[in-house]
Amino acid sequence: xxxxxxxxxxxxxxxxxxxxxxxxxxxxxxxxxxxxxxxxxxxxxxxxxxxxxxxxxxxxxxxxxxxxxxxxxxxxxxxxxxxxxxxxxxxxxxxxxxxxxxxxxxxxxxxxxxxxxxxxxxxxxxxxxxxxxxxxxxxxxxxxxxxxxxxxxxxxxxxxxxxxxxxxxxxxxxxxxxxxxxxxxxxxxxxxxxxxxxxxxxxxxxxxxxxxxxxxxxxxxxxxxxxxxxxxxxxxxx
Amino acid sequence: xxxxxxxxxxxxxxxxxxxxxxxxxxxxxxxxxxxxxxxxxxxxxxxxxxxxxxxxxxxxxxxxxxxxxxxxxxxxxxxxxxxxxxxxxxxxxxxxxxxxxxxxxxxxxxxxxxxxxxxxxxxxxxxxxxxxxxxxxxxxxxxxxxxxxxxxxxxxxxxxxxxxxxxxxxxxxxxxxxxxxxxxxxxxxxxxxxxxxxxxxxx
Numbered sequence: 001x002x003x004x005x006x007x008x009x010x011x012x013x014x015x016x017x018x019x020x021x022x023x024x025x026x027x028x029x030x031x032x033x034x035x036x037x038x039x040x041x042x043x044x045x046x047x048x049x050x051x052x053x054x055x056x057x058x059x060x061x062x063x064x065x066x067x068x069x070x071x072x073x074x075x076x077x078x079x080x081x082x083x084x085x086x087x088x089x090x091x092x093x094x095x096x097x098x099x100x101x102x103x104x105x106x107x108x109x110x111x112x113x114x115x116x117x118x119x120x121x122x123x124x125x126x127x128x129x130x131x132x133x134x135x136x137x138x139x140x141x142x143x144x145x146x147x148x149x150x151x152x153x154x155x156x157x158x159x160x161x162x163x164x165x166x167x168x169x170x171x172x173x174x175x176x177x178x179x180x181x182x183x184x185x186x187x188x189x190x191x192x193x194x195x196x197x198x199x200x201x202x203x204x205x206x207x208x209x210x211x212x213x214x215x216x217x218x219x220x221x222x223x224x225x226x227x228x229x230x231x232x233x234x235x236x237x238x
Numbered sequence: 239x240x241x242x243x244x245x246x247x248x249x250x251x252x253x254x255x256x257x258x259x260x261x262x263x264x265x266x267x268x269x270x271x272x273x274x275x276x277x278x279x280x281x282x283x284x285x286x287x288x289x290x291x292x293x294x295x296x297x298x299x300x301x302x303x304x305x306x307x308x309x310x311x312x313x314x315x316x317x318x319x320x321x322x323x324x325x326x327x328x329x330x331x332x333x334x335x336x337x338x339x340x341x342x343x344x345x346x347x348x349x350x351x352x353x354x355x356x357x358x359x360x361x362x363x364x365x366x367x368x369x370x371x372x373x374x375x376x377x378x379x380x381x382x383x384x385x386x387x388x389x390x391x392x393x394x395x396x397x398x399x400x401x402x403x404x405x406x407x408x409x410x411x412x413x414x415x416x417x418x419x420x421x422x423x424x425x426x427x428x429x430x431x432x433x434x435x436x437x438x439x440x441x
Binding site (some may be wrong): 041176184187201202207208212214216223224225 | 352359360394406
């Protein structure tokens with residue numbers, strides 16, 4: 001099942017002499033259970049691709065489908081509901097709210113979506129348990145190590161059965177061993193059916209993905225061969 | 239890679255048979271470096287000749303049988319301790335086929351150097367995916383295996399990073415109006431690479 005589909009997406013910032021073409025005719029499909037890494041140097045359009053996939057920005061042309069829905073035809077309300085319920089974001093600098101505990105950071109998106117505080121808290125504690133952070137639930141971000149903060153951020157991104165995980169250099173601020181734990185975790189969520197797009201310039205992080213696509217000057221120029229799985233075989237037949 | 243010192247390290251845990259040494263060597267290198275039993279015995283003979291190990295006498299055999307067991311000597315332990323601390327010689331760069339291909343791609347007129355670089359980059363990333371998959375499946379259970387896989391990933395990663403840097407330099411040069419003809423002209427003006435400075439850091 002396709003979770004994210006970019007169809008001929010282009011993005012232009014500015015006008016005239018200041019015009020920058022960030023993305024050019026990018027088409028990318030990510031299936032449930034698949035982890036795709038987007039590799040490219042700075043300025044290649046990685047972050048634009050991610051913000052457009054996450055419906056935080058609209059493309060200049062082309063279409064963005066999330067869970068089969070054309071996001072460009074959605075109302076603002078429907079779009080923010082989609083962002084709260086379906087899409088999770090992980091950033092390089094974690095973006096945890098410093099005044100909230102780990103559990104509160106994780107339960108916040110559920111509460112914003114209308115869940116009761118109690119239900120949201122239980123879901124948050126469960127998500128933290130799964131990441132080995134049971135005894136960190138009451139800690140504030142500045143009482144956590146970098147690796148723990150990023151795991152909390154991942155818990156926040158996947159809590160509430162979200163199906164699309166978008167990550168921008170998720171282990172960029174971590175050492176090798178902690179960075180590896182973060183990638184291992186993201187891949188584990190994918191094996192449970194989540195679709196993930198991770199943008200990075202780091203080949204070691206990208207190598208956790210099932211498929212690596214290469215971005216240059218806003219164009220997808222190449223990709224690694226996908227390992228032959230049932231979904232791949234089905235796609236080839238259809 | 240030093241089979242000699244790997245065997246000394248295994249014997250530093252206690253006396254062992256040749257076959258046992260081979261099995262433990264392979265286990266300790268995450269099964270990535272196979273070792274044939276002939277190598278084990280010729281290495282043991284050399285170690286014995288140099289006084290770094292001794293064969294156990296008949297009365298001290300671990301268990302009766304045709305196999306010979308070996309024990310590390312004091313000289314062997316000293317040799318092992320010394321070897322662990324001396325960095326291997328990395329001062330002269332290896333002749334690298336990939337580097338040669340990119341250097342040549344820059345010289346051959348009409349070559350899309352970025353496409354050449356990308357072909358190599360894709361291959362390297364695919365190899366890294368295979369190693370990472372093995373690491374993921376092992377889940378950190380086998381420390382030796384994780385270390386071997388890490389070293390392979392860092393090695394491949396360094397090549398990908400070199401390709402990234404090469405592409406960055408090429409693009410800058412092209413933006414500055416550089417052409418392959420200039421590469422040829424520059425090479426003819428100085429037909430040999432400048433003499434490499436002698437690297438002589440004390441190890």
